[in-house]
Amino acid sequence: QKEVEQDPGPLSVPEGAIVSLNCTYSNSAFQYFMWYRQYSRKGPELLMYTYSSGNKEDGRFTAQVDKSSKYISLFIRDSQPSDSATYLCAMSKAAGNKLTFGGGTRVLVKP
Amino acid sequence: EADIYQTPRYLVIGTGKKITLECSQTMGHDKMYWYQQDPGMELHLIHYSYGVNSTEKGDLSSESTVSRIRTEHFPLTLESARPSHTSQYLCASSDLRTSGRETQYFGPGTRLLVL
Numbered sequence: 001q002k003e004v005e006q007d008p009g010p011l012s013v014p015e016g017a018i019v020s021l022n023c024t025y026s027n028s029a030f031q032y033f034m035w036y037r038q039y040s041r042k043g044p045e046l047l048m049y050t051y052s053s054g055n056k057e058d059g060r061f062t063a064q065v066d067k068s069s070k071y072i073s074l075f076i077r078d079s080q081p082s083d084s085a086t087y088l089c090a091m092s093k094a095a096g097n098k099l100t101f102g103g104g105t106r107v108l109v110k111p
Numbered sequence: 112e113a114d115i116y117q118t119p120r121y122l123v124i125g126t127g128k129k130i131t132l133e134c135s136q137t138m139g140h141d142k143m144y145w146y147q148q149d150p151g152m153e154l155h156l157i158h159y160s161y162g163v164n165s166t167e168k169g170d171l172s173s174e175s176t177v178s179r180i181r182t183e184h185f186p187l188t189l190e191s192a193r194p195s196h197t198s199q200y201l202c203a204s205s206d207l208r209t210s211g212r213e214t215q216y217f218g219p220g221t222r223l224l225v226l
Binding site for chain 2: 004041101
């Protein structure tokens, strides 16, 4: 069983819709949670970084962490075609530790 | 924008050839990483380095080797390429001191096809 599970998609939404992405994990030692965006033929880029449980908002992006359920989410409001990409969750047990990635969810935002 | 570079971007090579994938960063980061990513699959850590002359194997077993002679340079070498090595290789770097948190910056990747 993988430590981090993520639905591969694709998730297709109309422009302006809310995109909802999530990951589940099995290891309760994970403390730091990240979301990366990866465009086709590019390397991943960090979108959101959160520590422990709670919410974090940055512009159109909101990240949520529920450690009791071992579940993290990313919401994208007012989605744009430029948001079409693969979104990867990642987590680590301590700051500076190696990251464990989910498999990524491919998102398509249609104009 | 992250200053981390990978060359070549694409490489098609025959079985048995020796190849070196280059990775350089100009941010002065201590930590560098190599990941392998197959299409639609998660990133698997194959090598990492926490500084000059420090290298460790990652979570995924790999026949490749790495070296870290200079802070900015972290090349990956395959002595004898095989079709099973066909994949995308991503290099990343990070510095906890600079960013205050573990932010890994990724290069654009090298897509390797071994025939």
